[in-house]
Amino acid sequence: MWACNLFIFALALGVALAGKARFDNYVVYRVVPTTQDQVDALRDIEDQPDGLNFWAGPTQPNRTVDVMVPPHKIADFEDMMNIINANYVVFIEDVQKLVDSERPSVEARSASFGWNDYYRIDQIYSWLEEVARTYPAASLIHAGRTFEGRQILGLKISYRNNNPGVFLEGGIHAREWIAPATLTFIINQLLTSTNTAIRNVAENFDWYIVPSANPDGYEFSHTNDRMWRKTRSPSNILCRGADPNRNWGFQWNTGGSSSLACSDTFHGSSAFSEIETRTLSEYITTIASKLKVYVSIHSYMQMLLLPYGFTRTRVSNYNSLLDIGQKSIASLASRYGTQYSVGNVVDLLYVASGSSVDWVMGVHGISNAFIYELRDTGRNGFVLPASEIIPTGQETLDALITLVTESRKTF
């Protein structure tokens, strides 16, 4: 018992002393399993990662898997891949180099909020508050609370009564920094742009925009661990956090999530065990009758995913969603040529239960529900350079204009 306590104390001390995690010479491998046995073997590794970090988990044969491997595990990892006979290539040679160049140099950083840099949660919240004070059409929304006592803040943009509602949720996975950055870009455009197409959607829909649905995790990804994905509540004596996009209370824990507390896809101890998902769901319930479109923004892999995630069975309006999705990604590509794929979660990835989108569709019947996986296709992964925020924001807004305009024809 003593030994155990001492061990845990030493471990906790080690974590505390370690400060901000570094990723010097961490390699991201892209593995392409071609058989179900290889997929299953990669799943076993993901369940007991032992220092490996899955940026894109195993899904099905011929779908790529991205794994970040620390330098002291490289030989073991390559041995394992050779044993299971899986093809792999080095996709990122040194993650720390990407992290070091993700933000502008210290001298080049602007003092005011903008879209050439990534910001801490308090800076995002100060900006939201300022926007709510500045623009009569904008008001702050308190969309939930977090384990560490933060608010989940968002912004409502409404130019007239009884517009159909669109909900944009971002950053539920902490490390996907491009999602909150894209959503603040879109807020700014909806309020300030003079472009006719933007004004048209800005003023004819009510927008509910939550840039960071996981503020504790987002802040931790800035201060301690750039690769943090989950919430920050204790999940057992050693590990923290549940995957907040596997924790929603519709078909919870019915596949594609982990019961292991240390896993990055841990579904939590029960549906809505996480205060973030529970309180955000309560907020959404209060406005659900107004919501016609729900979009959850993630990164990376350039995909537009359609629900459900929990089942292979297609939703009754699948053809309509696919049609809207195809038009949306065509609009997205028209600006910079950025190519997306569109399809069911289960077809493009694999079963994943407990997501926000499944819940809004399954519980509230919001039938126009979508998931965007933003830039890129893996050369930077989660560590997308801040210089790509504006182009990503522009093309994503192009995509959303088409998405809400086409969705409107269905209601």
Ligand SMILES: [Zn+2]
């Ligand atoms: Zn995500």
